[in-house]
Amino acid sequence: MKWLIAPNAFKGTIEADRAASLIKDTILEIRPRDQAEVCPIADGGDGTCLLLSELLGLEKVFAAVNDPLGRPMRGFFGYDAHSRTAYLDVSTVSGIKWLKEYEKNPWICSSYGTGELIMKAMDYGAGEVVIGLGGSATVDMGTGILRAMGMLFLDEKGREIPMFSPYFLERIAHVQLTSVLPDIKFTFLCDVTNSYFGEEGAIPVFGPQKGLQKQDMRRFLQASESFYRLLQAKSENGISDGEGFGAAGGIALGISAFFKTQLAPGASYFFEKVRMKDRIKRADIIITGEGRYDHQSAKGKGSFELMRLVKELGKESWLITSGEEANESGFDVILQLPDLDFKEKEVIERAEEALVKTLQQTLGRYKNLKI
Structure with a gap:
């Protein structure tokens, strides 16, 4: 039996590469004659470009x-x-993971540090920058990055x-x-389809996660609309909001x-770069995973997009x-994890134990599994 082990990160608990290692060790412990190839996946979320850089064996440059x-x-x-x-994630330096709860504030938080990384990459010789948009702390419409790249923002007195x-x-x-x-040109990888403006836009959907208070929603929207008009007047390229521009607080916009x-769907871009089709063709069963599969998963998330690719190639997907929303998702086998108490201090350890035990x-139950 040949396995392809390709989990996404289990959000809040287990990183994708760690999950892949646990799954591989568990399978080979029970089925020592089997073969297992490991390729953890990402879809534009937090750490996508880091994982891609590692899988591609790229040089890691610090700043x-x-x-x-x-x-x-x-x-x-x-x-x-x-x-x-250059491949970098917004979350690497402009991520919400660096903030305590009381520090979350989209009126202050900026993508400036990501802009500094971009400038470092350009100094290094980059002509293109690929950016994973997941996990940002900002709703700044890319002002921080633009400032780092030489643009000035002035008040009414100049x-x-x-x-x-x-x-x-x-x-x-x-x-x-x-x-x-x-x-320089940019490719932005995203795992959401939200526009920046609108009822399902960045401000109402992601703003509260980043510290935006309910009473400030309208005020923040007005500030964004005012700045957007300034961009429209200044841009020679033309600028238009659309699908995906709500990711990471409007950075790509x-x-x-x-x-x-x-803008590129993160999962599709990732799979192409790591030659996922070739990996699937070599395997009998492809096993993936994520923390909780829900209605959002079928809108470009890694596990769902991988399942579609597996079905296209006529292989079996686990x-x-x-949660229970995956039951009608189309996977051949669902391994359901128990719910966790995320307030528990040892939640990561509990998550790893649950993953191994469930597998x-x-x-x-599949002792005589043969393909």
């Missing part, structure tokens, strides 16, 4: 930059010298607005280009006003997940 609140930290990106392409200052977006009255913008930009029980 001193700022976190979402302007505190110093160490960031990095993967670099492919052959294609002159004074530069300091980065990481309160109500930054609302105070912008003028956008000023300080020099010729660099010649702001960048698209001045740079060549494309899914490890919690052991399922394999026990």
Whole structure:
């Protein structure tokens, strides 16, 4: 039996590569004659470009930059010298994971540190930057990145607005280009289809997760609309909101006003880069997983997109997940994890134990499994 072990991250508990290792060890412990290939997956969410860089064996380049609140930290990106392409995640330095609950504040948090990484990549020789949009702490429409790349944002009196200052977006009255913008193109990987504006846009859907208070919703929307009009007036490319531009607080929307930009479904892009079809063809059973499969999973998430690819190639797919929404998803076998108490201090350990135990029980029921 040949297995392809390709889990996504189990959000809040087990990283994709760790999950893959646990699944492989468990399978081979019970079925030592089987063969197992490991390829953890991502779909544009937190850590997508890190995982992609590791799977592709890219050089890891480090730089001193700022976190979402302007505190110093160490960031990095993967670099492919052959294609002159840098791979980085917004979450690496501008991620919500770096903030305590009381520090979440989209009026202050900025993508500036990600912009610093982009500039470092350009100094390194990059002509293209691929950015994973998941896990950001910001709803800044890319102003932080644009500032790091040489753009100035001025208040109504023509004074530069300091980065990481309160109500930054609302105070912008003028956008000023300080020099010729660099010649670089961007590919943004996303795992959501939300636009920036609208009822399902970044502000109402993701704003509360990033600290936006209910009473500030309208005010933040007005600030965003005002800045958007400034971008429209300043852009020579033309700028238009659309599907996917709500990811990471509108970063791709702001960048698209001045740079060549494309949005790509994170899962499809990832699978192409790691030659997932070839890996599936070599396997008999493909086993994937995520923390909780729900109605959002079928809208571009990694496990669902992998299942579609597996079906296309006529192989068998297994899914490890919690909840019951996966029962009608189309996977051949569902391994249902127990619900966890995320307030428990040892929740990661409990999650790993549950993953292993659930897989052991399922394999026990398939002792004579042969393909």
